[in-house]
Amino acid sequence: MFRRHDILIVTLAVFTVCCSVFRLHGQSTDALGSYSPYSVFGIGNMSYGGTAYNQAMGGIGIGMRDNGYINYLNPAAITARDTLAFMLDFGVNEQNIYCNDNVTKSAYNVFNMQNVAFTFPIYKSSAFIVGIAPFSNIGYKFQTTETDPEIVSQVGDVKYQKYGTGGIYQLFFGGAVQFFDRLSVGAQAIYYFGYINKHNDILFNSSSLYNTITTGWDYKVHCFSGKFGLQYTQPFRKNNSELVIGGTYRLGNSLKGEVARYAFSAADTVMYSAGMPAGFDIADEFGVGISYRVSSKWAVGVDFIQQNWYGSSFPDNGMWTNFSAATARYYKAGFEITPNMYDIRYYMRRVTYRAGAYFEQSYVTVGGRQVNAVGITFGASFPIYRWHNAVSFAVDMGQRGSLRHDMVRERYINFIVNINLHDIWFVKYRYD
Numbered sequence: 228m229f230r231r232h233d234i235l236i237v238t239l240a241v242f243t244v245c246c247s248v249f250r251l252h253g254q255s256t257d258a259l260g261s262y263s264p265y266s267v268f269g270i271g272n273m274s275y276g277g278t279a280y281n282q283a284m285g286g287i288g289i290g291m292r293d294n295g296y297i298n299y300l301n302p303a304a305i306t307a308r309d310t311l312a313f314m315l316d317f318g319v320n321e322q323n324i325y326c327n328d329n330v331t332k333s334a335y336n337v338f339n340m341q342n343v344a345f346t347f348p349i350y351k352s353s354a355f356i357v358g359i360a361p362f363s364n365i366g367y368k369f370q371t372t373e374t375d376p377e378i379v380s381q382v383g384d385v386k387y388q389k390y391g392t393g394g395i396y397q398l399f400f401g402g403a404v405q406f407f408d409r410l411s412v413g414a415q416a417i418y419y420f421g422y423i424n425k426h427n428d429i430l431f432n433s434s435s436l437y438n439t440i441t442t443g444w445d446y447k448v449h450c451f452s453g454k455f456g457l458q459y460t461q462p463f464r465k466n467n468s469e470l471v472i473g474g475t476y477r478l479g480n481s482l483k484g485e486v487a488r489y490a491f492s493a494a495d496t497v498m499y500s501a502g503m504p505a506g507f508d509i510a511d512e513f514g515v516g517i518s519y520r521v522s523s524k525w526a527v528g529v530d531f532i533q534q535n536w537y538g539s540s541f542p543d544n545g546m547w548t549n550f551s552a553a554t555a556r557y558y559k560a561g562f563e564i565t566p567n568m569y570d571i572r573y574y575m576r577r578v579t580y581r582a583g584a585y586f587e588q589s590y591v592t593v594g595g596r597q598v599n600a601v602g603i604t605f606g607a608s609f610p611i612y613r614w615h616n617a618v619s620f621a622v623d624m625g626q627r628g629s630l631r632h633d634m635v636r637e638r639y640i641n642f643i644v645n646i647n648l649h650d651i652w653f654v655k656y657r658y659d
Contacts, residue, residue, distance in 0.1 A: 262337055262366040263324065263366060264328075264628075265637070266391065267365075267369075268591050270363045270507055270509070270541070271394060275623070276360060277299070278643075278645045280298065280619055280621075280645070283604055283606025283607070284562065284581045285584050286604070287560065289473040289532075290472060292307035292411075292471050293307055294307050294309050295615035296647060297345075299356060299399065300475070301475050302402075302454055302456040304473070305355075305403050306404065307411075309614075309651065312348065313649070314347070314647070316344050316646070316648070317645065317646050318341030318643060318646070319340055319643070320641055320644075321336070321337070321338050322335075322336065322641045323639060324337075324637060327630065327636045327638075328635045329633075337366065340360075341643050352405035359398045360396070361394060362394070362396060364394040367391050369390070370387070371386070383432065384431075385429065385431055387428070388428040388430060389426070390426055390428075391423070392424045393446075395419055395421035395448065396420055399417045400415065401416060401454075409459060411459075411460075416451065417452045418449070418450075418451055419480075423445075424446070426441060428440065428442075441492075442489065443488075444542070445486070446542075449482065451480070452477065452480045454475060454477040456475040458471055458473040459471070466521045466522065471519075472515075473515070473517070474513070477512040477513075478511055479510050479512075481507065481509070481540075482507040506542035508536075510539055512534045513533055516528060523568050525563060526563050528560070528562070531558055532559075533555070534555040534590060536553060536554060536590035538552065553591075553592045558587075559585040561581060561584070564579070578609055578610070580605075583605075584601075587601070589627075593634060598634070599628075600625055600626065601626060602624055603625070604622065604623045604624070606622060614649040616647060618644070620642065620645070622643075623639070623640070624639070624640050624641075625639060
């Protein structure tokens with residue numbers, strides 16, 4: 228059982244992480260929370276949701292049920308739990324990105340929060356969940372040097388710089404209830420919030436007659452939405468196995484908030500206007516998933532997700548004549564295996580091993596060509612102490628885009644680490 232000081236430490240840790248989300252507004256361009264050349268479009272790159280439990284299996288979760296881990300990808304999945312069990316999950320990720328556009332190569336390493344979530348029972352076969360996780364990330368930095376001889380001869384060395392920072396987070400809370408030991412239904416209320424900063428600079432490095440010019444947009448956005456999910460479980464007596472079919476639907480919405488449009492030089496404010504509507508759309512989403520589990524030994528599953536971004540509005544659409552929003556689709560598959568979770572002699576037999584793969588057709592279309600991503604994942608959960616307490620990790624290796632058609636090839640290796648805390652509440656022990 229957790230003692231009072233244990234709960235206090237966990238609460239302070241969660242509070243510190245949540246506060247760090249708000250401190251992301253105001254970071255410098257050398258402290259990006261994410262990095263991808265394709266995040267210059269729309270609301271940036273969509274984050275791969277879920278904990279290391281999900282990420283190690285290609286990101287599946289719509290059809291997965293496991294009483295040892297928090298699976299918030301399907302609101303209905305939180306009823307898969309031990310009676311009176313309290314569960315908390317905290318995760319971080321580290322991204323390593325390598326970009327190539329046939330002319331220049333670049334690399335970037337960033338560190339960010341993956342998720343904070345906890346869940347507990349409400350009454351009998353029902354449960355409650357609350358958490359926070361990234362929804363989209365923006366992080367890019369481009370720089371070019373003026374090569375026109377006439378301009379260089381007049382003003383000297385001139386550089387053009389574009390950079391963007393920020394992102395959108397989702398704060399979610401919801402509940403689920405299970406009927407007839409077969410059907411679980413859940414819902415989440417989602418509050419989106421965040422800051423997006425997009426800037427363009429002109430740097431005059433060798434001339435004292437011209438001042439550096441900074442222009443850009445600062446977005447402060449927020450809105451409410453909702454997500455619904457269900458799961459149906461069909462048990463089989465053979466091998467003590469079960470088949471789970473799941474589905475989810477997330478409501479689309481428009482982000483509210485304000486936009487500050489500005490232009491500064493080193494000597495004066497050229498232009499500043501604020502109060503315009505944000506103008507970002509969030510697409511609706513539906514997903515289906517299926518999994519098959521044999522006792523506590525192994526499980527396999529697949530997911531399909533579609534997001535209807537086609538025709539979505541973004542405030543900087545007019546800046547990119549080659550960009551348009553398309554329908555995004557995600558195909559995911561993964562499995563896990565535990566040699567013997569009750570083995571008391573060999574620790575590594577109690578470890579759960581996972582692997583998976585995914586293929587993504589993103590909402591970003593450049594020059595009429597949709598930006599795709601493909602990757603493989605693997606990971607494991609190492610049990611600690613008792614119950615389902617564990618340290619889980621996942622590795623995501625993939626590629627976004629390609630070198631064809633004047634596009635950028637982005638290769639990445641992401642590391643996700645989660646701490647899974649599990650305990651039984653309201654149990655009075657006879658001996659301590």
